[in-house]
Amino acid sequence: YSCKVSTTSNNFQADVTLAxxxxxxxxxxxxxxxxxxxxxxxxDLTAVFNENKPIEFFNIYYxxxxxxxxxxxxxxxxxxxxxxxxxxxxxxxxxxNYVFHVxxxxxxxxxxxxxxxxxxxxxLQSSASPPRxxx
Numbered sequence: 001y002s003c004k005v006s007t008t009s010n011n012f013q014a015d016v017t018l019a020x021x022x023x024x025x026x027x028x029x030x031x032x033x034x035x036x037x038x039x040x041x042x043x044d045l046t047a048v049f050n051e052n053k054p055i056e057f058f059n060i061y062y063x064x065x066x067x068x069x070x071x072x073x074x075x076x077x078x079x080x081x082x083x084x085x086x087x088x089x090x091x092x093x094x095x096x097n098y099v100f101h102v103x104x105x106x107x108x109x110x111x112x113x114x115x116x117x118x119x120x121x122x123x124l125q126s127s128a129s130p131p132r133x134x135x
Contacts, residue, residue, distance in 0.1 A: 025053045025104035025111050031119050038094035038124040040087055045069075047082040047104060055082070055104040061113055062100045065091045094126040 030046040041062075049055055058069045067088060092098070101118040103110040 023053045024109040025055045025106055026050065029058065029102045029104055029116065031100060031102050031117055033100070033119050033121050034085060036121050036123055038126045039092050040089040041092060041098065041100070041121055041123065042085055042087050043100060043119075045082070045084050045086060045102060049082065054106050056106045059103045059105060059110060059113075060086070060088070060100060061102070062088070062098045063091075092123060094123055097122045 028047055028050075030044075032044045033041060034044045035042045043060065045058065045060075047055060047058075055071060057071055060067045060069060067086075067090070069084075069086060071082065088100075097120060099118050099120045101113050101116045103113045103116060105111070
């Protein structure tokens, strides 16, 4: 698209390219667990961007919690491919099973999580502290 702007004092012309959002993004996010411990889990996310269904942020859901990952703030948009390792440590407890899934979102809405891949993990038990010596 081209946009021409003029004023009464000067003529000014600018070309503007617009991306039209036509649909909510697809759930095209691949999610894997690359490592975990008793109080954190590292997720690897990979997605392909579609020009008509741009992704602005991701919602990561696990058990009764969620995290929003903003693509622009994180500087994650590189051409048509998104790839990131993300460490989740908030609301993670030892020896607990977690199921993670992701929805991709834009201003029109979010993809349905029931259509997305999910991964699960049971975090490790906390390390026991050594017994104290009694005198």
